[in-house]
Structure formats: C-alpha cells, structure tokens
Amino acid sequence: MLDQAGEICRRLDAGQRVVAATVVRVVGSAPRAVGSSFVVGSDGTVAGSVSGGCVESDLVERCRGVLDGGPAHVVSYGVGDELGEPGLTCGGTITVLVHDVTALPAGALHQVRRAAEGLDACVLLDAQGRSCTDDPLVTLRTPAAHPLLVVGAGEHAVALTRLAAGCGFAVTVLDQRPLFATKERFPDAYAVVRDWPGRWLAAHPLTASHAVAVLTHDQRVDVPTLTAALASPARYVGAMGSRATHARRVAALRAAGVGPEALARLRSPIGLDLGGSTPQEVALSVLAEVVMARHGATGRPLSTTTTPLHRG
Structure with a gap:
C-alpha cells in the first residue's frame, strides 16, 4: 500500500474513497514483493500492480466490491489451472489483502502521507485491513526516499x-x-x-x-x-x-x-x-x-x- 502512497493521497485529497489490494505473502517466484499494491479509486481509476498483469482484472472487481460496501478479504493466486481463471504465470503464489484505505484511522493515514512525502513510514494491518499493533497480518514499511x-x-x-x-x-x-x-x-x-x-x-x-x-x-x-x-x-x-x-x-x-x-x-x-x-x-x-x-x-x-x- 505504501508504494502507492502518492496516488492514494491524491485520490483522498480529491474526496474519493480508495481501496487497495496489497501483497501480504509471496511463496516462490512472483513479479512483486510483499507490500506491493494496486489501488482503485471511487472514480474508477486504477494505479499500481501486484503482478505482471495476470490478476489485476480480477482484483479490480474485488476492489469495486469493497467500494460498494463489501468486506475486506484475503485472496491467493497461484498458477491458473482453469481456462480463464486468474493466476500467475511465473510459478509462485501470492496472497493479497483487499481493503478500504479510506477507513484507516488518522494515525495510519498519517503514515501513508509520510510515505507520499518520501519519509520513512510504517503501517500494520490485520486480516480485515484494519490498523493494529499486535499480531498483524502484514507489516508495511517504506524507508525514506x-x-x-x-x-x-x-x-x-x-x-x-x-x-x-x-x-x-x-x-x-x-x-x-x-x-x-x-x-x-x-x-x-x-x-x-x-x-x-x-x-x-x-x-x-x-x-x-x-x-x-x-x-x-x-x-x-x-x-x-x-x-x-x-x-x-x-x-x-x-x-x-x-x-x-x-x-x-x-x-x-x-x-x-x-x-x-x-x-x-x-x-x-x-x-x-x-x-x-x-x-x-x-x-x-x-x-x-x-x-x-x-x-x-x-x-x-x-x-x-x-x-x-x-x-x-
């Protein structure tokens, strides 16, 4: 999520809601690392990626579902076996948290803004995409630019x-x-x-x-x-x-x-x-x-x- 901090802040400042799909686990070979994210604004625009384009179409629909009031959720992608099934072509598996950035508390959003300004930042998220301090699903860190x-x-x-x-x-x-x-x-x-x-x-x-x-x-x-x-x-x-x-x-x-x-x-x-x-x-x-x-x-x-x- 923090890798798209600038895009997130631009959308928030324009009064949009923003949902992010953030990589929280990688097994084997994968195009992007933990913390990489894909964001969708309430105006329908998108930014970022979590793969080489293999799973983004599916994630757009999942992000839209959260924008429409659906819950945050976790989804995993491996090699797609079924024709038309979203999946990776590099042989690895990624686990992605789809969550509403707009719903984060002020302290977590402050960290997003720090990342957008090129400063070091840290956000801990649980499996529901909420900011937490104990037993996080993922710890997102970005060093100073x-x-x-x-x-x-x-x-x-x-x-x-x-x-x-x-x-x-x-x-x-x-x-x-x-x-x-x-x-x-x-x-x-x-x-x-x-x-x-x-x-x-x-x-x-x-x-x-x-x-x-x-x-x-x-x-x-x-x-x-x-x-x-x-x-x-x-x-x-x-x-x-x-x-x-x-x-x-x-x-x-x-x-x-x-x-x-x-x-x-x-x-x-x-x-x-x-x-x-x-x-x-x-x-x-x-x-x-x-x-x-x-x-x-x-x-x-x-x-x-x-x-x-x-x-x-």
Whole structure:
C-alpha cells in the first residue's frame, strides 16, 4: 500500500474513497514483493500492480466490491489451472489483502502521507485491513526516499529528475543560475536550490545514502563540487563529460588535492553503455548506474546471469 502512497493521497485529497489490494505473502517466484499494491479509486481509476498483469482484472472487481460496501478479504493466486481463471504465470503464489484505505484511522493515514512525502513510514494491518499493533497480518514499511543530488539544471537534469522521481528518489537540483534552477522546470524535484554547489555542499554534508550526478561542464562548478562529494560518504558520485573532459577534470581534481583513492570512486563518463544520446536516453543510462551501485549489482544482461531475478 505504501508504494502507492502518492496516488492514494491524491485520490483522498480529491474526496474519493480508495481501496487497495496489497501483497501480504509471496511463496516462490512472483513479479512483486510483499507490500506491493494496486489501488482503485471511487472514480474508477486504477494505479499500481501486484503482478505482471495476470490478476489485476480480477482484483479490480474485488476492489469495486469493497467500494460498494463489501468486506475486506484475503485472496491467493497461484498458477491458473482453469481456462480463464486468474493466476500467475511465473510459478509462485501470492496472497493479497483487499481493503478500504479510506477507513484507516488518522494515525495510519498519517503514515501513508509520510510515505507520499518520501519519509520513512510504517503501517500494520490485520486480516480485515484494519490498523493494529499486535499480531498483524502484514507489516508495511517504506524507508525514506533515496536522496539524489543533481548538480546542473540543463535539459539532461530535467530528464534525469523526472525519471528518478518516478523511481522513488528524492531529487535535489542544485544550480547557481536563477534562469535555469526553477521549480517550473523541475516540478518533480523534492527541492530546487539556487546556489553555487561548492558553497551549498559546505553547509549541507552528504550522507552514505546520497547519490550525486554532476551534469555541468564548468570546472568552476565541477572541481569544488566533486572535491566535496568525493570526500563525503556518498555511495555514488558521477560526472558527465567526454573522455577528454574527464581527463582534464581529473587533472584539476589532483591539483586541488584530491587523492587517488577518492578519484577511484568517481564514475566518469557517467552512466552505463546503453548507446543513447538524447537527454532522456542519457538520463536512463545515469539512473541505471545509480540503481546498480545502490544494489551492488553487475549491470549485466539478466539473460547472462543465473542469480535470482528478485532480490530480497
């Protein structure tokens, strides 16, 4: 349920009732993890998923039944044996709680709003979809959104911010130019800051949860920004530019006193080798590398790996 917190809050704020179908148990291989949800508003609109589309049609009808006054209930889906029977194709089994989000008490709805704002949140639900404190059917938790600092407010930053925000990152855009660093250009950003990045970073230390993407091509910005970022515990630091730009940047960083161990952390040229060149394709390349680094993954095609597809 908390994975659809933003959608839930938008519907609640519009005066709608909302019913969610939330995965509470997974056995074997399944497309989505515990906590994944599918929501239906009283206006008939839907959002989210609990499978690859295998069981959502059945869940729409179940959610509509709860919207019409039916009780919350639990349903399980495995491999559908009967023709037309809803079921999974991946061989696993999921158990789903269909429940009325609107009926949750204020404390639980406050947690939903925390999740929508990118903050850590926790909700415990029983088998009737009620908030509880003891012996819950499922404990839903969401950590604070992963912070991504995007330095530079050009078109590549616009594309990266939009894509990263859609993937659950709390994006701060940092640029000293008032014409570019505006909320209108970055409506999906958690924050848009107009300041020289080096100065701002001196007052706002990065944490180990941070990823930093430097998308400028100005050494007056790049060198102090990367010097601060590489000295921080940030888990990912990348910088855009050609290989020639990278070589000049590394020389400038060495001259600024950045040591070889810190320089080895710099991912530049930024992103994975996907072959694209448009701002949107570059954004995909950068975000793919950020996600890969966060999970300690390889970036290899899944068709060449033998490890489980869905990590715990």
